[in-house]
Amino acid sequence: MEDINRDRIQDVLFLYKNTNGSNNFNQSCADEGFSSPCAFVAAVSGANGSILWEKPAAQDVSLVECAIPQPRDSGASSACVLMDRPGSFIAVNSFTGETLWNRPSSLGRNTSILSPLLQVPDLDADGVPDLLVVTQEGKEVNGYIYSGSTGHQIGHRASLGVDGTSGSLLHVTRAGAHYILLPCVAGFLCGQSMKDLYEKVTGRDSPLRRDLRWEDMLNTTNHKLLSHSSGAIHYLMNVPGKGGEDLLLVSSEACVLLDGQELAPRWTISTAQVLRKPILGHYKPDTLAVVIENGTGTDRQILLLDLSTGAILWSQALPGLAGDPQSASLPTADHRSAFFFWGLHELTSANQMEPGDTQHSLYMFHPTLPGILLELVNISANIVAFQVALFEPGRHAACILLTGPASPDTPGLVSMVKHKIQDLILSSRVIHLADGGPDNDQAIRDRLSRLRYRSEA
Numbered sequence: 001m002e003d004i005n006r007d008r009i010q011d012v013l014f015l016y017k018n019t020n021g022s023n024n025f026n027q028s029c030a031d032e033g034f035s036s037p038c039a040f041v042a043a044v045s046g047a048n049g050s051i052l053w054e055k056p057a058a059q060d061v062s063l064v065e066c067a068i069p070q071p072r073d074s075g076a077s078s079a080c081v082l083m084d085r086p087g088s089f090i091a092v093n094s095f096t097g098e099t100l101w102n103r104p105s106s107l108g109r110n111t112s113i114l115s116p117l118l119q120v121p122d123l124d125a126d127g128v129p130d131l132l133v134v135t136q137e138g139k140e141v142n143g144y145i146y147s148g149s150t151g152h153q154i155g156h157r158a159s160l161g162v163d164g165t166s167g168s169l170l171h172v173t174r175a176g177a178h179y180i181l182l183p184c185v186a187g188f189l190c191g192q193s194m195k196d197l198y199e200k201v202t203g204r205d206s207p208l209r210r211d212l213r214w215e216d217m218l219n220t221t222n223h224k225l226l227s228h229s230s231g232a233i234h235y236l237m238n239v240p241g242k243g244g245e246d247l248l249l250v251s252s253e254a255c256v257l258l259d260g261q262e263l264a265p266r267w268t269i270s271t272a273q274v275l276r277k278p279i280l281g282h283y284k285p286d287t288l289a290v291v292i293e294n295g296t297g298t299d300r301q302i303l304l305l306d307l308s309t310g311a312i313l314w315s316q317a318l319p320g321l322a323g324d325p326q327s328a329s330l331p332t333a334d335h336r337s338a339f340f341f342w343g344l345h346e347l348t349s350a351n352q353m354e355p356g357d358t359q360h361s362l363y364m365f366h367p368t369l370p371g372i373l374l375e376l377v378n379i380s381a382n383i384v385a386f387q388v389a390l391f392e393p394g395r396h397a398a399c400i401l402l403t404g405p406a407s408p409d410t411p412g413l414v415s416m417v418k419h420k421i422q423d424l425i426l427s428s429r430v431i432h433l434a435d436g437g438p439d440n441d442q443a444i445r446d447r448l449s450r451l452r453y454r455s456e457a
Helices: 194-202 212-219 421-426 441-450
Strands: 012-017 037-045 051-058 063-067 077-086 089-092 099-102 112-120 131-138 140-146 153-159 169-173 178-183 189-193 231-241 244-251 254-258 267-271 279-284 285-292 301-306 312-317 328-331 337-344 362-363 372-381 383-392 397-405 416-420 427-434
Touching: 012 063, 012 421, 037 077, 051 077, 051 089, 051 169, 063 112, 077 112, 089 131, 099 244, 112 169, 112 178, 131 178, 140 194, 169 231, 169 244, 178 194, 178 231, 189 212, 194 328, 231 285, 279 301, 279 312, 279 328, 285 337, 337 383, 362 421, 372 421, 372 441, 416 421, 421 441, 427 441
Parallel strands: none
Antiparallel strands: 012 037, 037 051, 063 077, 077 089, 089 099, 112 131, 131 140, 140 153, 169 178, 178 189, 231 244, 244 254, 254 267, 279 285, 285 301, 301 312, 328 337, 337 362, 362 372, 372 427, 383 397, 397 416
């Protein structure tokens, strides 16, 4: 999301597949040399939902990342960068839709791209962060570095020497050294320094650093780091720590916070099955918490943990489906956060667990009322994307819902709806998680509707 038309309201960028654009813009895939259907990028006004621009951008997108900084002389402050499945690397001006560059990539036909696209330090000294694409070809995991300003490949491909999977991460150690981390077999964490990778792909020295402590921990043969994970690693996140970033690691059996320098566990909590990436927010004023969705179906439980200690601050059974969107949080003016969770429409009777038979409900929780959930909205359509955001600084917060076919290869109507959080609160259903409480339902709605929201620090 970015303020594309400079009206001080955040606008929405999204990607969809079609044969033609909307009626507002008479464009077809053939206009840009693509066969139908192809991938369109569109910008939608956050104020009124009108389409600001749209264009055919790629044949079939395998990876996209927006808000990529661009050079001042390019005429674009940021871009959406797309990897086209046939083998092109494309940057689109976020504010106009203009193609900034389109480069052929050197990826092989049988190459799988391991998300996400990583922004790495400026290696070609043009003032813009560069880009790292991690791929898998057979059993080999490779790294490709591209200029963030031109899309040209820097050097050649290089093997990372690991057997990793999706979920790569760029981590900066306390010594200021950059390491690429990937989940690999048997709960291990694999890694390689960006300095080594750059020198390997270019044959030139790099001003980047190595961390001697990490080099001692890295196995020089298979690039494995000592890991305290039980089972396969599903999620890996940088989170704020003391003096730098720590690592939150979620496996098939446990959630572990690792010291970002020593990789020693700060805390561990057993988990049954975590299907969605954890999110951060504030349960207590200015104290970070992490939201873990533990378990599936009728056994799903929402846990809010103190990030520094792992202590459970709040927990609630909330039956849900595997296809529910990820939870979200939004900072409030009292230095806490409002939390948003998807679950089944009826908390007490969740016998029907098939996605087609059940309504998805969006619930809101604020830590000042730990015994209350608000059911904001419920829908039966397939949710493709969901985001909660502050659309105007200090003013209204809203959620965006993108609904459409369950499969990207299935044709069907795609719909985008914006709901103001305040409006949803005023019409919400109040759910009392515990008996008692001084407020009646309308007083609770009124109280939470007066919440003010703030931007992330």
